[in-house]
Each structure stands twice: as C-alpha cells, then as structure tokens.
Amino acid sequence: MTGLRNFRYFSVRKSAKMSFGTAAGVPAPHSVNTRAEVRAANRYNRPVKKFCALVCATAALALVLQAQSPAAALQAARAAAERGNAAGQVYLGESYRDGDGVTQDFKEAARWFRLAADQGNALAQFNLGYLYYVGQGVAQDHKVAAHWYQLAAEQGVDLAQNNLAYAYRTGDGVPLDLKEAVRWYRMAAEKGNAIAQTALGDSYHNGEGVTHDLKESLRWYRLAADQGNALAQFHVAEAYRTGEGVAVDNKEAAHWYRLSAEQGYVVSEAFLGLMDAAGLGVPRNPAEAAKYFKLAAAQGHGVAMFNLADCYRLGEGVPRDPKEALRLYKIVAEHDDLSAQNNVGVAYRDGDGVAKDSVEAVRWFRKAADQGHSGAQNNLGTAYRMGDGVARDYGQALAWFRKAADQSDPVGQFNLGGMYERGEGVTASLAEAAKWYKLAADGGDATAQLRLGRMFAAGEGIAKDPVQAWEWLDLAASAADATPAEAADAAQARSAVAASMSAAQLAEGRRLEEKWKADQVETQPFGLFSK
Numbered sequence: 402m403t404g405l406r407n408f409r410y411f412s413v414r415k416s417a418k419m420s421f422g423t424a425a426g427v428p429a430p431h432s433v434n435t436r437a438e439v440r441a442a443n444r445y446n447r448p449v450k451k452f453c454a455l456v457c458a459t460a461a462l463a464l465v466l467q468a469q470s471p472a473a474a475l476q477a478a479r480a481a482a483e484r485g486n487a488a489g490q491v492y493l494g495e496s497y498r499d500g501d502g503v504t505q506d507f508k509e510a511a512r513w514f515r516l517a518a519d520q521g522n523a524l525a526q527f528n529l530g531y532l533y534y535v536g537q538g539v540a541q542d543h544k545v546a547a548h549w550y551q552l553a554a555e556q557g558v559d560l561a562q563n564n565l566a567y568a569y570r571t572g573d574g575v576p577l578d579l580k581e582a583v584r585w586y587r588m589a590a591e592k593g594n595a596i597a598q599t600a601l602g603d604s605y606h607n608g609e610g611v612t613h614d615l616k617e618s619l620r621w622y623r624l625a626a627d628q629g630n631a632l633a634q635f636h637v638a639e640a641y642r643t644g645e646g647v648a649v650d651n652k653e654a655a656h657w658y659r660l661s662a663e664q665g666y667v668v669s670e671a672f673l674g675l676m677d678a679a680g681l682g683v684p685r686n687p688a689e690a691a692k693y694f695k696l697a698a699a700q701g702h703g704v705a706m707f708n709l710a711d712c713y714r715l716g717e718g719v720p721r722d723p724k725e726a727l728r729l730y731k732i733v734a735e736h737d738d739l740s741a742q743n744n745v746g747v748a749y750r751d752g753d754g755v756a757k758d759s760v761e762a763v764r765w766f767r768k769a770a771d772q773g774h775s776g777a778q779n780n781l782g783t784a785y786r787m788g789d790g791v792a793r794d795y796g797q798a799l800a801w802f803r804k805a806a807d808q809s810d811p812v813g814q815f816n817l818g819g820m821y822e823r824g825e826g827v828t829a830s831l832a833e834a835a836k837w838y839k840l841a842a843d844g845g846d847a848t849a850q851l852r853l854g855r856m857f858a859a860g861e862g863i864a865k866d867p868v869q870a871w872e873w874l875d876l877a878a879s880a881a882d883a884t885p886a887e888a889a890d891a892a893q894a895r896s897a898v899a900a901s902m903s904a905a906q907l908a909e910g911r912r913l914e915e916k917w918k919a920d921q922v923e924t925q926p927f928g929l930f931s932k
Contacts, residue, residue: 475502482513490517491525498528498537507538518549523556530561534574543574554585562589563597570600570609579610590621598625599633606636606645615646626657634661635669642672642681651682662693670697671705678708678717687718698729707733707741714744714753723754734765739774742766746780750789759790770801775810778802782816786825795826806837811844818849822862831862842873845921847880851891858898870898871910876917 475496481489494513497506511532517525530549533542547568553561566585569578583604589597598621604610605618619640625633638657641650655676661669674693677686691712697705710729713722727748733741746765749758763784769777782801785794799820805813818837821830835856841849854873857866877883877891899907 471502482516485516485520487517487520487522487525490514490520491522491528494525494528498532507532509538511538518552521552521556523553523558523561526550526556527553527558527561527564530564534564543568545574547574554588557592559589559592559594559597562586562592563594563600566597566600570604579604581610583610590624593628595625595628595630595633598622598628599630599636602633602636615640617646619646626660629660629664631661631664631666631669634658634664635666635672638669638672651676653682655682662696665696665700667697667700667702667705670694670700671702671708674705674708687712689718691718703733703736703738707738710741710744723748725754727754737772739769739772739777742769743774743777743780746777750780750784759784761790763790770804773804773808775805775808775813778805779810779812779816782813786820795820799826806840809840809844811841811846811849814838814841814844815846815849815852818852831856833862835862842876843917845880845882847877847883847887847891850874850877850880851883851887851894854891854898855894858894867898867902868906868910868913871895871902871907872913872917874898875910875914 475493478489478492478496482493483489490513494510494517495501496503496510497513498510499505511529514525514529514532518529526549530546530553532538533546533549535541539545547565550561550565550568554565562585565575566582566589568574569576569582569585571577583601586597586601586604590601602618602621602625605612605614605621607613611617619637622633622636622640626637634657638654638661640646641654641657643649655673658669658673658676662673670693674690674697676682677693678690679685683689691709694705694709694712698709706729710726710733712718712726713729714726715721727745730741730744730748734745742765746762746769748754748762749765750762751757763781766777766781766784770781778801782798782805784790785801786798787793791797799817802813802816802820806817807813814837818834818841820826821837822834823829835853838849838853838856842853850873854870854877855861856863857870857873859865874891874895878888878895880888883891902910
C-alpha cells in the first residue's frame with residue numbers, strides 16, 4: 402500500500418515578467434528640452450546642440466543660450482519671443498512648461514509653443530504635440546498630437562519620428578499601420594535614436610510591419626543597448642538566454658541583464674535574480690539573487706516578490722523568516738497569483754510563519770484550485786482525504802486529484818493512483834493504480850517511480866518485468882526529489898531485483914533508463930530553489 406503525496410510549496414521557475422505596475426514595453430512618447438543643461442528626469446531628453454540646426458537661426462537665440470545668468474537668459478528670450486522670434490518662443494515655452502525661472506504654467510507653455518509651431522519651428526511642433534498627448538495646458542487629444550508630431554517628423558526631428566511611429570504602431574491618434582510605424586521608426590533609428598532602435602528591434606522580433614527576422618531584431622537591439630538603453634539591454638540578454646538570433650550564452654545574457662538592472666530596469670532585476678539563484682551564466686549566489694529580487698519587488702514586480710518570499714521561506718540568501726515569506730506571498734496572492742495562493746494555504750496548514758489554521762488553509766487552497774492550479778487541487782484533495790480543515794470526503798478527494806491528474810500533474814496522477822490502490826472513493830484496482838503511477842513516473846515523480854518499480858518487480862496490477870522494475874527503481878534511487886528514505890528504499894529494491902537479472906537484462910534496463918532521460922523535455926529553464 403502507498404501513502405499520499407502531500408504537495409507542498411510552489412516555487413516560480415521561469416517567467417519573470419509579471420508585474421503589478423505598467424507592463425514593460427516601448428516607452429510612450431516623451432518631451433524634449435533645448436537647454437544645454439537638461440534637468441528634467443526623463444532620460445531621453447536631448448541637449449540643445451542636437452537641435453541647433455533647427456532653432457538657432459537667429460542671433461537672439463544665440464544670445465539666450467550664451468547668457469551668463471538664467472534671469473538674463475529668460476529676459477532675452479522673452480524679448481525675442483515678443484518680437485515673433487520662434488526660437489525665443491520655444492525657450493519661453495519650455496520655461497513655463499518646466500517652471501524654470503517662472504511659475505509653472507502649461508497653458509502659457511502651450512501658447513508660446515503654438516506661436517513658434519505656427520511659424521514652422523520643428524521643435525515647437527514636437528513639444529506642442531507632446532502637450533496634446535499628455536493633456537497639459539490643452540485638452541488631451543492624441544489626434545492633434547499626431548498632427549504636430551507629423552509636422553516635426555517631416556522636418557527630421559528623430560524624437561517626433563519615434564513618437565509618430567508609436568502612434569501608428571498602436572493606432573493611437575492615427576489609423577493602425579504597422580508598416581508606416583516601421584518606416585518612421587527606421588528614420589529615427591538611423592539617426593541613432595535608441596528608443597526607435599529598440600522599437601525597430603521589436604518589429605523584427607514580432608514580425609510587425611516587416612518580415613520576422615531575429616538576427617535583424619538583435620542587430621537593432623544591440624545598437625540601442627550599446628548606447629545604454631536599459632530596455633534594449635534586456636532584449637539583448639533575452640536573445641542570448643533563449644538563443645533568438647544568436648547562440649545561447651548564459652554568461653553573455655547575465656552580463657546584459659546586469660547592465661540593464663543597474664539602471665533600475667525592473668524586469669532585468671527580476672531575471673538577474675533568477676540567474677544568480679540558478680547559477681546560470683554566473684556562479685550561483687543566493688545572496689545576490691535575494692538582493693535583485695528585493696530591488697524588483699520594491700518596484701512592484703510580482704514574480705520577484707514571489708521569489709523573494711521563497712528566499713525568506715527557505716533561508717536562501719537571507720535569514721529564514723517564514724513570517725516575511727507569508728507576508729510577501731499574501732501580497733502576490735491578493736493579485737490573483739495562483740501559486741502564491743497555494744503557498745499561503747500551505748503556510749496555514751503547516752503553521753509556518755503563522756498559527757496553524759487548517760480551515761484558513763482550505764480557503765486558500767480552494768481559491769487557487771477553483772481557478773485550475775494543480776498544486777492547490779492536490780492540497781485540497783489531501784485536505785478532503787485526511788479530514789483536515791473540512792469533513793473527510795473520499796469522493797471530493799478523488800475529484801480534486803483527478804482534476805490535477807487531468808492537467809498531467811505527476812503528483813495528482815500519483816495521488817489518484819493511490820486512491821485506486823487503496824479503494825478510497827472508488828473500487829480498488831491495482832491495474833488502474835499502476836496506470837496512473839506509470840503516468841506520474843513518466844512525469845518524473847520519484848515516489849511514483851519507486852512504487853511502479855516495486856509493482857513491476859512483484860507483478861502487482863501489471864505484468865512482472867524485472868527489466869522495467871530495475872529501470873524505475875534505479876531512476877528513483879537517483880532522483881533529485883526523492884527523500885533519503887525513498888532513495889535508500891529504491892536502491893535496496895533495485896539490488897534485490899538485479900540479483901536475479903542476466904547481464905543482457907541489466908543492459909536493457911540501462912538502455913531504457915537512458916532513453917527515458919533523453920526523452921525528458923526541460924520545460925522550466927530557471928530552477929530557482931528546491932521545494
């Protein structure tokens with residue numbers, strides 16, 4: 402007879418892209434200053450020299466830019482602006498927009514930008530477009546924003562070209578047109594605009610407006626990454642990690658994740674934590690992993706928060722703190738993360754970081770199980786079988802184990818096999834039990850491999866077969882998830898079976914074992930921490 406597999410915690414092992422905040426993607430349109438010293442926080446602003454060919458047409462602007470004091474500069478700009486000088490009007494518009502030397506007044510900023518824009522000043526057209534895009538000083542109107550971006554873009558302003566491309570890519574203020582988006586992105590990208598280069602990389606990566614081409618995608622990402630663009634650096638890292646357009650190179654991936662993470666790019670922080678935790682491309686370093694999970698979690702990144710909870714639960718990279726682990730799991734669980742909901746349930750069931758409360762555990766298990774989480778379905782089935790937090794009900798236990806098994810969950814398959822072997826909620830059937838144990842064993846479950854090996858050795862519910870018995874017992878003896886007791890039991894049973902096997906049978910058992918290993922498909926590239 403076999404015991405019940407009690408499914409415990411779930412650990413995140415792959416995607417690091419879940420966030421409670423805005424999803425990572427192409428930056429939305431942004432504004433620009435003409436000043437030589439740009440103080441705005443937006444890192445995409447450009448200094449004045451970039452636009453001198455556009456706006457330095459008069460001696461008045463030269464006087465403004467060379468003024469020794471901000472007050473004198475503002476006075477000279479106002480005098481020039483009131484005489485109709487477009488460059489002075491742009492400078493004055495920026496002053497009101499930024500509250501630089503004057504009280505911040507977006508309406509006044511828009512007025513001065515419009516005066517210059519109506520004269521054909523490209524920078525004023527761009528900045529007026531941005532005010533319409535965000536609704537500062539004017540009623541928000543993305544169609545009008547696109548109009549002004551178009552005028553500025555046609556005069557060669559790369560930031561306007563980028564923002565116009567964004568509008569076409571998203572259908573925001575203009576009809577959706579991916580080919581037109583690529584055309585404008587390319588213009589800006591060829592001028593060295595890193596944002597546009599990143600977006601053009603996205604277009605090639607996704608086959609949007611151009612033919613799908615991972616190598617060309619990586620080329621544009623790399624151009625932007627070499628300029629320090631954090632999003633592009635993330636994409637370069639992803640390419641090296643996944644082998645998209647380049648050979649897989651985890652060391653190179655970790656390098657680019659780190660460059661991006663050091664700029665505070667949250668997804669890169671989360672992925673770098675995973676690389677450090679798993680030892681991919683870098684020596685395994687749980688402390689570094691926890692550090693980057695903390696940084697990403699502080700920005701609201703859900704997977705990083707979940708992984709940080711794992712760190713505290715297991716004492717990996719930080720002192721073990723089950724209370725802090727539970728606090729973090731709950732935050733993620735409240736955003737409908739099913740694995741986190743399951744883990745909250747496990748904490749209550751086991752009294753890990755909180756007073757033991759089987760009823761509360763069942764509540765959390767049910768929340769995740771009802772939404773299809775196979776681990777929670779196993780745990781809820783266990784609660785019904787054991788009468789832990791709910792009245793004992795083998796029928797309900799069987800139903801929840803079957804739901805998990807139907808998702809090809811090895812633990813669910815094992816548990817369902819156990820119900821058939823014991824005849825709990827169903828007519829006992831060793832043949833049916835062996836069927837489910839075989840599925841679980843094929844899925845890599847060590848306990849199922851041990852039980853299946855014993856059934857093949859004894860001919861219980863399945864034809865006696867020492868070769869397959871040896872195969873499954875040897876796998877169980879060396880399985881990473883086998884308990885020490887299970888590994889020792891499997892090794893002892895394997896030796897007993899081997900004693901009566903011929904050399905040819907042993908060779909066949911080894912061949913079958915190697916074939917099983919070769920057939921395994923790695924579906925979880927990031928092995929975070931063991932459960």
